[in-house]
Amino acid sequence: VAKCMHTLTLSMEELSIHCRILWFLSLQTILVMLLGDSAVGKTCFLVQFKDGAFLAGNFIATVGIDFRNKVVTVDNLKVKLQIWDTAGQERFRSVTHAYYRDAQALLLLYDITSKSSFDNIRAWLTEIHEYAQKDVVIMLLGNKSDMVHERVIKQEEGQKLAREYGVPFMETSAKTGVNVELAFLAVAKELKQRVSQQPNEPKFQIHEYIESQKQKSGCCGFM
Numbered sequence: 001v002a003k004c005m006h007t008l009t010l011s012m013e014e015l016s017i018h019c020r021i022l023w024f025l026s027l028q029t030i031l032v033m034l035l036g037d038s039a040v041g042k043t044c045f046l047v048q049f050k051d052g053a054f055l056a057g058n059f060i061a062t063v064g065i066d067f068r069n070k071v072v073t074v075d076n077l078k079v080k081l082q083i084w085d086t087a088g089q090e091r092f093r094s095v096t097h098a099y100y101r102d103a104q105a106l107l108l109l110y111d112i113t114s115k116s117s118f119d120n121i122r123a124w125l126t127e128i129h130e131y132a133q134k135d136v137v138i139m140l141l142g143n144k145s146d147m148v149h150e151r152v153i154k155q156e157e158g159q160k161l162a163r164e165y166g167v168p169f170m171e172t173s174a175k176t177g178v179n180v181e182l183a184f185l186a187v188a189k190e191l192k193q194r195v196s197q198q199p200n201e202p203k204f205q206i207h208e209y210i211e212s213q214k215q216k217s218g219c220c221g222f223m
């Protein structure tokens with residue numbers, strides 16, 4: 001705000017854009033929620049993003065809900081993400097419902113080695129449409145892409161489902177870190193662009209951004 005006061009040389013339009021960005025950065029923390037069945041890797045995904053480490057060993061299911069903060073840089077501006085890590089187990093569902101309406105972005109994960117986690121995505125999306133804000137940013141993620149030999153869901157199946165619902169899609173690995181940071185950066189960029197978008201500027205396309213930035217699974221990649 002102080003900066004706005006000193007930017008009197010700017011036109012009113014530029015000033016208003018400047019203020020909106022500053023307001024967004026100073027007051028608003030982006031709330032991102034991780035959703036999906038138990039054991040798809042939500043907690044590992046968050047730990048990989050936050051600490052750059054992989055939680056190997058015994059699986060400890062999340063109880064209720066947990067959160068971590070991380071500041072990321074989007075187009076040279078610092079943005080604070082508050083990430084809610086929900087429990088995938090059915091018995092905690094009523095706890096997580098209460099948090100949906102505050103979320104600005106939802107990362108919905110399935111496990112590429114678990115057909116049931118993929119089949120449940122439709123039910124998750126139904127639940128999201130029931131409880132979340134209408135303009136929430138949703139991204140579908142096929143996690144554990146490092147487990148090439150155990151894969152049961154083809155990348156094309158994930159892509160097809162995402163297209164059906166009009167949401168962006170990527171395969172990720174909480175183990176190797178592939179596409180983990182990109183998922184958070186893409187939603188942060190989308191939300192930042194929504195407030196700072198100038199009318200004459202081309203609209204930020206999250207789908208295109210992801211397509212251009214993601215590391216693809218393939219025969220010769222390291223996924």
Ligand SMILES: Nc1nc2c(ncn2[C@@H]2O[C@H](COP(=O)(O)OP(=O)(O)OP(=O)(O)O)[C@@H](O)[C@H]2O)c(=O)[nH]1
Nearest residue numbers: 038039040041042043044061062088144173174175
């Ligand atoms: N190979 C591999 N294993 C993973 C990956 N992500 C998670 N895992 C393993 O999958 C298991 C479940 O991971 P969690 O992150 O605890 O699962 P969750 O989705 O948080 O489960 P809930 O808390 O019950 O909802 C753990 O044994 C992890 O080590 C991944 O990307 N690759």
Ligand SMILES: [Mg+2]
Nearest residue numbers: 042043061062
């Ligand atoms: Mg967990």
